[in-house]
Amino acid sequence: MEITVKKIGESDKEYIEIGCHKKDERIDEIIRFIRSREGILKGTKEDRQYSLALPDILYIEAVDEKTFIYLEKDCYESGRRLYEFEEALTSRNFARISKSVVVNLMKITSIKPSLNGRFSCVLTNGEQVIISRKYVPDIREKLRGGAV
Amino acid sequence: MKEHLRAQLASFFISVTLINLAMLILGCLLEPDLEFGYSAFAYPLIYGVIGSLPGLVMYSKKELTMKQTIIREIIQMLLIVVLIITFMFGRFKNIEYDMIPQIIAVAVSVMVIYVLVHVFGWLIDLKTANKMTEDLKKYQARASEK
DSSP states (O other), X not given: OOXXXXXXXXXXXXXXXXXXXXXXHHHHHHHHHHHHTOOEEEEEETTEEEEEEGGGEEEEEEETTEEEEEESSOEEEESSOHXXXXXXXXXXXXXXXXXXXXXXXGGEXXXXXXXXXXXXXXXXXXXXXXXXXXXXXXXHXXXXXXXX | OHHHHHHXXXXXHHHHHHHHHHHHHHHHHHOTTOOOOGGGGHHHHHHHHHXXXXXXXXXXXXXXXXXXXXXXXXXXXXXXXXXXXXXXXXXXXXXXXXXXXXXXXXXXXHHHHHHHHHHXXXXXXXXXXXXXXXXXXXXXXXXXXX
């Protein structure tokens, strides 16, 4: 397969075009990979700034006026507020599940009942985050395919 | 607050059903010959309301940790025990020795009902959680295909 990379002007919209004989599983996989790399967040750790790919993020949490981005093993700090992440990422498979957490829905493996009418999300790394009772109807609506 | 009230209402109806059952069992064991009028139908409802009051008072806007939730639940249960016993036996100026088994039976019943209400609530939540997990898998499949 020949791969061509063409530089385009700053004002032009970036695009990827695939020329294929048939749109099969292999092409779908490439599309899924490209889609998964769309979107990046900036996070800092030990005074160094990192680019974090959205699909790698498990959840974003606000703690005492600070916002932290959690990946499988690492945690990064961000200067942005939680509501900004909520607004920017709602269309990107992220959802607010409590006053302090925005979670990546693609990183949840299962949902379990917790105490007091709350639910708990089990993430791909085994960590658990709480869904507050207040956010349960919205999450259910979103999972069923409705807009939140 | 709306969700909290809804949860309290669900707990109330489960409580009323279980209080009916507890009254039947305790009545048969402790006072099998006692007869009641129509007013007896009101008691499970009154006890249900009394049992729901601490839940309304103990509502917290803050997101509690698991430990805080457990502590609150224990305090709430003890408060309900005190309220129900006060309501049932408060009119007696002196608690006689033969009333102690009744008080203990009521206290144990309240605690059993409290735990059962939570068990039933948890079972309903388990069903909801399983449905949410099912919807989540479909959501993830749809999102991956996009």
